[in-house]
Amino acid sequence: MDPKTTISLLFLLLLLLLSSIHVTSTAIHDHPIPPSPSPTSSPRAREPGPITSSPSSSSSTLDPRQLTALQSIGLPVSHRDPCSSSNSTVTCDASSPFRHVTSLLLANCSPDLDLSPTALRSLSSSLHSLSFLNCPITPPKHLPFLLPLLSSFSSAGSLRRVSGVWLARLRNLTFLSVVGVPVVATQPIVIVSQMRNLTSLTISNANLSGLVPHHWHSLGLTHIDFSSNHLTGPIPSSISALGSLESINLCSNKLSGVVPDSIGDLASLKNATLSNNSLSGQIPTSVSELSELVHLDLSFNQFNGSIPKFLSEMKRLKVLNLENNNFQGVVPFNASFIARLQVFKVGGNSNLCYNHTLLSSKLKLGIAPCDRHGHPVSPPPDLSTRSDSSDYSEDDGNDRGDDSGNGGQGHHGPSKLVLGVAIGLSCLVFLVLFLVCLSKVCG
Structure with missing residues (x-):
């Protein structure tokens, strides 16, 4: 073979080997190992602090x-x-x-x-x-009399227990929050009867019994939370007097009766949580007038009848939880309405079904499809093993292990580093074989 031809071939093979080495170097630089997260980078939970703020310097x-x-x-x-x-x-x-x-x-x-x-x-x-936060002390007996200007009072896991009369003496409050503290009172009205300026009221997990107040002396209330107590009786129709109310949480009590039609007068209401009670009847049509409603939770009650279609016309609604009631008939919603909700739950209603021509079976609703008579065709599927927070879950392929959001740690094919090394080794083997053959031909 001509020596010039041999030299040219060797030169080309050398260029190929250098090219593979360059690919390997590029792979290393383009995909560095991601640094471990710093311990200080994770956000810390903020502890409750005073409501008012102070000037930075003085x-x-x-x-x-x-x-x-x-x-x-x-x-x-x-x-x-x-x-x-x-x-x-x-x-x-x-x-x-x-x-x-x-x-x-x-x-x-x-x-x-x-x-x-x-x-x-x-x-x-x-x-x-x-x-007070985690302060298991005896409530100061004269505190209500010695702090006449007090407008905000909160106690979480503190004060051992307080009497309703003691709280009632803080009559100038605009903000009252008592959580995880036993409150001794015959009725909630004993506590709030003299508080005419109250705007936010929370008495939660306080072993409070009695009725939801029928008369409110503070009509400027925007927030009411009586959750996790032992309140009984109905929700009074007089609640409509609270025209500024934005949030009401009465969950985990022993309330009974129907939701009053007057609830539709709460034009500012955004959050209504009435779950875990013994409320019954149908969802009142006046709920359709709550144009600001974002969160509606009626779960774990005894509501019956059909689910009203007007709920799908409430533009701001994001959370709708109707599970574990006695609703019956056909779910009156289409897929587009369910898709725009953040939470949608209707499971646990054995006589409820969905129209399979409008809703796909891929929507895990926890209820059966309807037959031609509008009845469930089979018992609803058992969702006891599900761990997600919503019954709305569309099988759109998102569970295939997409690693696009995991910091670049996933693998979508052979690594460039491995590929470069393989090419380099192949070129080296080919070069050795070529030289061996060339030596035999020239010899």
Whole structure:
């Protein structure tokens, strides 16, 4: 063979080998190993803090009497500026020459904490917000009388137990939240009867019994939460007087009777959670007038009749939970309405079925399809093993292991690194064989 031809072939093979090495290098640079997430990058749950905020800086110092009061409570406050923006326990105003405490949070305190009348009296001229978090102390007997300006009061897992009369004496409140604290009261009305400025009311998981109040003295309420108590009786029709109400949560009680037609007068209502009760009857047609409604949960009750079609015409509705009731007939919704909901649940209604010409069986609704007479063709499927939060789940191929959102750690075919090495080794073997053959021909 001509030596020039041999040299040309060797040169071409060398270029091919260098090209494969370049591909390997490119693969390494284009797909670096993703760094491990930093421990500090994960968000932390924010602890509840005072409702009011304090100025970030001020040349004034705290009123000496109030500083002494905070120290007597046992708070680790600074002698110079306990109202600094980094202090989530105390917030203050910006008055001069001395600042004053406007908000106080007592969290994870000792059972021996003593809120003495002297300390409360020193704070009484300015304190507007008082919060307890995980403070298993005895409620200060004279607190309602010594803090006349208090407008916000919250207690979560604190104060052991309180009486309804004690809470009722905080009559200037606009915000009241008692969660996980036994409340001793014959009726909820005992607590709220004197609170004429209340806008937000939460008494949850408090062992509260009695009836939902029939008369409200604070018509500016926007939020009511009596969840997880022992309330009985019906939802009163007089609730329509609360024209500003945006959210009502009465779940996990022992309420009975029908939902009153007057609920349609709550024009601002966005969230209605009435689950886990013994409510019955049909969904009132007046619900169609709740144009702002986003969340409707009637699950685990005894509602019956057909599901009204007007629900599909409520443009803002995102959560509709009707599971575990006695609804019957055909689900009156099409696939486009169900698709725009974030949560849709109708399972647990044994006499309810869906029109298979309108809704695909791929929609896991937890009910059977209808026969030509509008009756379920078979018992509804058992969804007890499902772990998702919604009965709406469309089999659109999203469970095929798509790794596009997993930080580039998935594999969609052979790695470029492996491919480059394979090409390089193949070229090297071919070169050796070629040289062996060439030596035999030239020899």
